[in-house]
Amino acid sequence: MPYSIGLYQAACAFLSAGFAVQAVVAAMVLLAIVVALPFVASQDGTDVDSDEDEDTPPTLPGCLPWLLWDIAPFFRRRYDFLNRGFRLTRAAVWQFKLMNNTVIVLSGASARRAFFYAKGFDLTEGFKMLSGALPMVRGVTSDGLHTKRIATIHKRLAAVQRNAPLTDLIPQILDDARRMLETYEHAGSFDPFEAIYSASRFLIFQTTVRSLSSTELASSPERVARLKTLYDRLDASTTPASVLMPWLPTPALLRKLWATKEIYEMVVDAIQQRERDGEVKNDTLQMLLDSGDERLTVVGFVMGLLIAGARATGTTAAWIVLFLGGHTDWQARARAEIESLLPDTTSSSSLSDALAEIPVATWESSTPVLDAIIRETLRVAQPHTAMRRNLGPDTYIDGKRIPSGAFVLYPFSDVHLDPAIYPDPWRWDPARPHSTKDLGYVGWGVGKTTCLGTRLAKIELKLVLALFLLAFDFSVQQPLPVPNWNDMLLCRPATKCTVAYTKRTQRAL
Known part of the structure; x- marks a missing residue:
């Protein structure tokens, strides 16, 4: 089993202890951090305040790499932190330190193109270090995740999105959505950002489990709910200390370890159940097993892609519901587009059955309104910062040296919220043109690192939104949030949002 037994036992002991014990442990860990950080940060021999060469990006002033309260805003309020860096350095390319790691931040059209097409910039290394929210299983989602295993996972993800598997998935996704939406009363309200009870984010997590794991997991509401809780716990356990010092047994690290262990066991149990029963099923797990992939690759596929898929897609779905609730004209246009796709012979069938008859090709080529809605929502409400690590050699961007080993960031806000490209950038308007010049839109990624799950994500969003739009009228109190x-996962507004809904028809979901 790929866990340190000592850490696992420590996690058990900590989580079962009372509040007083947990508080004492937390205080001791904090003291250890304060004492150890100056020594650790000095080990690279770098003087942050030393004179910089002309080709060295300017350093963010007043940010000491060994003081967690100086660098914590990078993890807690990243949008403000990066904007502050551009403002204080007055530079399009600048740097700061995270412990003994150099992090270089880029902006501008030429830097954007160089970033997305640089051969030596590695996404996996960048994300693993600077995000820290993946489940930690040695040989599955960390350390042992070698290039060959990553390539296999990418290959299998491409296979899931071929026409035949997607065609098989459509009725299953719609059935999941139907089952969850049937629990809604004739009229009511919900917060689309609530972790468990929302109609959008949790529903999308359900459909992602259906698309990327096994029937055993996806068909059990209890297992899906538990997985959602555990992945939310991973997000909450990502702290500056847990990312920068993964070797230090902080309370956050122990909670993360506990959540990872339970996710791992649920996935392995589903695999063993399939192998034990010997039953062949038409799902992603069966495809992985039939391909003869090693166990670690199968587990890594499910554990890693569930969190990657559900986060971004769930956030997009939640914001689409909000935006459409505040723009009833676009809500009506989207609904009319979907109704125009329904076969004439299905008036007596359920809504989900009628939608299931629409071919994949139609969903992809004949839904320009839905495409515009998704695209604009990604622009204004997907707070992504692309992360890479320069694996070498040294390279130059806008005349500034990016040394081998440095981490490199590009915030999507640099282009998506640029008023020179998108006038009044915070205004949600699917009719606005999206620039194709100088990589003026990067919502699904560009260059060699586009989102590999784009096709599946778009189909998921369209299916769930289609059923919701046909079943309900809904609105959001103005003004829209x-x-x-600064909320890197959900882009969730500071004030609580409520979507009010009413069932539109007596036709069965």
């Missing part, structure tokens, strides 16, 4: 780009 502004997306909070």
Whole structure:
């Protein structure tokens, strides 16, 4: 089993202890951090305040790499932190330190193109270090995740999105959505950002489990709910200390370890159940097993892609519901587009059955309104910062040296919220043109690192939104909230949002 037994036992002991014990442990860990950080940060021999060469990006002033309270805003309020860096350095390319790691931040059209097409910039290394929210299983989602295993996972993800598997998935996704939406009363309200009870984010997590794991997991509401809780716990356990010092047994690390262990066991149990029963099923797990992939690759596929898929897609779905609730004209246009796709012979069938008859090709080529809605929502409410690590050699961007080993960041806000490209950038308007010049839109990624799950994500969003739009009228109290780009996962606004809904028809879901 790929866990340190000592850490696992420590996690058990900590989580079962009372509040007083947990508080004492937390205080001791904090003291250890304060004492150890100056020594650790000095080990690279770098003097942050030393004179910089002309080709060295300017350093963010007043940010000491060994003081967690100086660098904590990078993890807690990243949008503000990066904007502050651009403002204080007055530079399009600048740097700061995270412990003994150099992090270089880029902006501008030429830097954007160089970033997305640089051969030596590695996404996996960048994300693993600077995000820290993946489940930690040695040989599955960390350390042992070698290039060959990553390539296999990418290959299998491409296979899931071929026409035949997607065609098989459509009725299953719609059935999941139907089952969850049937629990809604004739009229009511919900917060689309609530972790468990929302109609959008949790529903999308359900459909992602259906698309990327096994029937055994996806068909059990209890297992899906538990997985959602555990992945939320991973997000909450990502702290500056847990990312920068993964070797230090902080309370956050122990909670993360506990959540990872339970996710791992649920996935392995589903695999063993399939192998034990010997039953062949038409799902992603069966495809992985039939391909003869090693166990670690199968587990890594499910554990890693569930969190990657559900986060971004769930956030997009939640904001689409909010935006459409505040723009009833676009809500009506989207609904009319979907109704125009329904076969004439299905008036007596359920809504989900009628939608299931629409071919994949139609969903992808004949839904320009839905495409515009998704695209604009990604622009204004997806607070992504692309992360890479330069694996070498040294390279130059806008005349500034990016040394081998340095981490490199590009915030999507640099282009998506640029008023020179998108006038009044915070205004949600699917009719606005999206620039194709100088990589003026990067919502699904560009260059060699586009989102590999784009096709599946778009189909998921369209299916769930289609059923919701046909089943309900809904609205959001004006004015609409502004997306909070400091919330790196949900872009959740500071004030609570409520979507009021009413069933539109007596036709069965």
